[in-house]
Amino acid sequence: MSRIGVAFDKARADGRALLVGCMPAGFPTVEGSIAAMTAMVEAGVDVIEVEIPYSDPVMDGPVIQRASDIALAGGVRTADTMRIIEAVAATGAPVVTMTYWNPVERYGVDVFARDLASAGGTGLITPDLIPDEADEWLAASDAHGLDRTFLVSPSSTDARLAMTVQHCRGFVYATAVMGVTGARARTSDAAPTLVSRARAVTDLPIGVGLGVGTGAQAGTVAGYADGVIVGSALVRCVLDAPTEADGLAALRTLSAELAEGVRNPTR
Amino acid sequence: MSADALAPVAGPQPDSAGHFGRFGGRFVPEALVAALDELDGAWRTAMTDESFRAEFGALLRDYAGTPSLLYEARRFSAKVGARVLLKREDLNHTGAHKVRNVLGQALLTKRMGKTRVIAETGAGQHGVATATAAALFDLECVVYMGQVDTERQALNVARMRMLGATVIPVTNGSRTLKDAMNEAMRDWVANVDETHYLIGTAAGPHPFPAMVRDFVRGIGDEARQQCLDLTGGLPDAVTACVGGGSNALGIFHAFVGDEAVRLYGFEAGGDGVATGRHAASITGGSAGVLHGTRTFVLQDADGQTLESHSISAGLDYPGVGPEHAWLHDTGRANYLPVTDDEAMAAFELLCRTEGIIPAIESAHALAGTVALAPKLAAELGREPTIVVNLSGRGDKDVHTAGDYFGILDKER
Numbered sequence: 068m069s070r071i072g073v074a075f076d077k078a079r080a081d082g083r084a085l086l087v088g089c090m091p092a093g094f095p096t097v098e099g100s101i102a103a104m105t106a107m108v109e110a111g112v113d114v115i116e117v118e119i120p121y122s123d124p125v126m127d128g129p130v131i132q133r134a135s136d137i138a139l140a141g142g143v144r145t146a147d148t149m150r151i152i153e154a155v156a157a158t159g160a161p162v163v164t165m166t167y168w169n170p171v172e173r174y175g176v177d178v179f180a181r182d183l184a185s186a187g188g189t190g191l192i193t194p195d196l197i198p199d200e201a202d203e204w205l206a207a208s209d210a211h212g213l214d215r216t217f218l219v220s221p222s223s224t225d226a227r228l229a230m231t232v233q234h235c236r237g238f239v240y241a242t243a244v245m246g247v248t249g250a251r252a253r254t255s256d257a258a259p260t261l262v263s264r265a266r267a268v269t270d271l272p273i274g275v276g277l278g279v280g281t282g283a284q285a286g287t288v289a290g291y292a293d294g295v296i297v298g299s300a301l302v303r304c305v306l307d308a309p310t311e312a313d314g315l316a317a318l319r320t321l322s323a324e325l326a327e328g329v330r331n332p333t334r
Numbered sequence: 335m336s337a338d339a340l341a342p343v344a345g346p347q348p349d350s351a352g353h354f355g356r357f358g359g360r361f362v363p364e365a366l367v368a369a370l371d372e373l374d375g376a377w378r379t380a381m382t383d384e385s386f387r388a389e390f391g392a393l394l395r396d397y398a399g400t401p402s403l404l405y406e407a408r409r410f411s412a413k414v415g416a417r418v419l420l421k422r423e424d425l426n427h428t429g430a431h432k433v434r435n436v437l438g439q440a441l442l443t444k445r446m447g448k449t450r451v452i453a454e455t456g457a458g459q460h461g462v463a464t465a466t467a468a469a470l471f472d473l474e475c476v477v478y479m480g481q482v483d484t485e486r487q488a489l490n491v492a493r494m495r496m497l498g499a500t501v502i503p504v505t506n507g508s509r510t511l512k513d514a515m516n517e518a519m520r521d522w523v524a525n526v527d528e529t530h531y532l533i534g535t536a537a538g539p540h541p542f543p544a545m546v547r548d549f550v551r552g553i554g555d556e557a558r559q560q561c562l563d564l565t566g567g568l569p570d571a572v573t574a575c576v577g578g579g580s581n582a583l584g585i586f587h588a589f590v591g592d593e594a595v596r597l598y599g600f601e602a603g604g605d606g607v608a609t610g611r612h613a614a615s616i617t618g619g620s621a622g623v624l625h626g627t628r629t630f631v632l633q634d635a636d637g638q639t640l641e642s643h644s645i646s647a648g649l650d651y652p653g654v655g656p657e658h659a660w661l662h663d664t665g666r667a668n669y670l671p672v673t674d675d676e677a678m679a680a681f682e683l684l685c686r687t688e689g690i691i692p693a694i695e696s697a698h699a700l701a702g703t704v705a706l707a708p709k710l711a712a713e714l715g716r717e718p719t720i721v722v723n724l725s726g727r728g729d730k731d732v733h734t735a736g737d738y739f740g741i742l743d744k745e746r
């Protein structure tokens with residue numbers, strides 16, 4: 068079983084959901100992003116999702132777009148992302164990578180998989196790669212023992228849902244809302260239905276993302292999902308902070324609140 | 335002729351998942367797959383539906399004013415050294431070939447029971463065309479336009495608003511066409527139930543490239559027959575400018591099976607491909623994934639999209655439709671860059687010899703033709719016949735061209 072699978076099992080045994088926290092690589096700087104992700108782990112985030120910044124992130128809302136732009140303007144390269152993954156993996160927390168497809172294709176799919184595995188990454192979340200187009204990634208992830216997380220959506224048909232989860236390994240990412248990343252005032256009504264539809268066709272753990280930003284919302288999602296994925300709300304802590312130290316302090320506070328939330332599932 | 339604009343296609347087709355060789359396909363969030371499948375189904379049904387074809391044909395004829403003329407440009411021909419036939423898409427309603435695509439997709443939108451259309455636009459041509467169709471079909475219309483473009487194309491912004499559209503300036507990324515397209519995709523993901531994303535060129539995820547091509551292919555069907563009627567034979571070459579690629583595919587498609595007819599697509603070379611400041615995705619880019627499809631892309635070593643540069647806003651895009659990437663791969667069509675200066679020289683030549691002010695996009699096709707004519711004449715040992723797609727008129731470009739030629743009276 069994959070390292071993520073083990074982490075999900077452990078959380079399930081503890082009667083709680085796993086907390087996945089997302090941060091763009093190289094935001095605000097390479098060292099700054101390592102510090103941010105390390106602070107998240109120390110404050111209770113179970114799994115770090117490192118997003119590779121991309122010039123055209125169509126699944127991301129304004130907060131992550133801005134953070135990605137800052138990282139790219141700072142000159143972060145895909146090779147730096149590998150270094151960041153290695154540093155964060157050294158904390159002991161599983162590190163999963165989220166990336167749009169073109170940077171992987173440009174790096175070389177098999178070489179990317181090899182370098183990701185040797186950096187200690189567990190696998191990829193691919194927001195704009197569907198299994199239909201993923202032959203090369205299926206082969207490379209098999210060859211290098213990496214997990215594959217494809218997305219399922221409230222609009223996925225039953226047939227696509229079944230096909231998509233069949234190609235996943237590690238965990239499945241259920242997008243809670245029809246929309247892009249960004250914290251929302253209310254969590255989604257569509258998500259519980261989507262999770263139960265997915266459960267009907269897979270035994271893999273299911274993480275829910277898009278729109279979660281508070282401990283209470285994390286508790287709500289923990290009530291029906293195996294993992295709670297938080298991005299924009301954490302990124303905003305760093306984006307809005309006047310100094311790096313303030314950003315880290317805000318990150319710790321929110322991470323702890325979310326960690327508390329996933330331990331108190333509302334059912 | 336236009337009543338048959340959707341008659342079964344003889345030319346090459348992608349596979350059922352929209353792959354043109356190693357290009358095309360769908361690189362999109364799963365959330366959009368259901369909508370793309372719905373669109374694919376609606377388009378395929380429409381293609382074989384007599385009532386859809388009749389309605390589309392009637393709109394093209396009575397509203398858009400097609401078939402457009404094939405005009406023999408004698409004075410221009412004499413300067414160029416070829417018999418040049420201009421496919422006058424500039425005479426269509428709204429001033430370009432784009433109206434054909436927009437009418438087709440607006441009809442499909444109605445058929446799918448959707449009430450809202452969104453579009454991306456660079457210069458505003460596609461935005462204006464979409465706003466026009468939305469007014470005609472009583473659809474809500476939102477147009478995304480990079481803030482840099484809303485500022486330099488203020489008149490087109492006003493035009494869209496007059497037609498009842500909401501124009502949203504996009505302030506993220508490079509604030510140009512590619513970012514407008516990103517923002518339209520984000521809107522679509524969030525509102526896909528009632529919204530159709532009316533993409534303005536033969537790019538994007540399947541079925542857009544093949545579908546848009548089918549809606550504009552009347553250009554080539556008409557031109558092929560018109561050329562036979564006028565000259566008694568097929569042309570030696572067909573030329574067009576290539577931005578996303580819709581006008582070029584529209585005119586190429588009917589000729590792809592005619593092996594003796596050479597096909598030339600002219601990309602925006604900006605300051606010159608060697609300078610890095612250009613929009614020539616095929617000549618100066620590399621294979622990659624952008625905006626939902628695999629194609630040629632201007633990108634850096636890490637796969638980050640590079641900004642494109644062209645005097646022509648309609649060609650200023652860092653990607654190209656996947657069918658062109660494939661026609662390039664197979665060698666069936668040739669793609670060459672044309673610089674800003676070459677395009678503007680041809681722009682002026684057409685103005686002065688024919689009394690026709692072309693769109694700056696179309697001026698790239700004219701400039702490419704000027705360069706091609708002597709080579710083709712030498713190769714054939716006679717005067718060649720060349721059909722040029724004059725994809726649009728230059729009204730929208732008067733300010734840019736006036737600036738370029740330094741003929742605007744100074745503001746006081």
Ligand SMILES: Cc1ncc(COP(=O)(O)O)c(C=O)c1O
Pocket residue numbers: 429430431432457459460534535536575576577578579580581582647648649693695696725726727
């Ligand atoms: C007149 C004209 N020609 C050509 C183009 C380029 O688009 P495409 O390559 O899709 O024909 C545009 C785009 O705005 C245009 O307005």
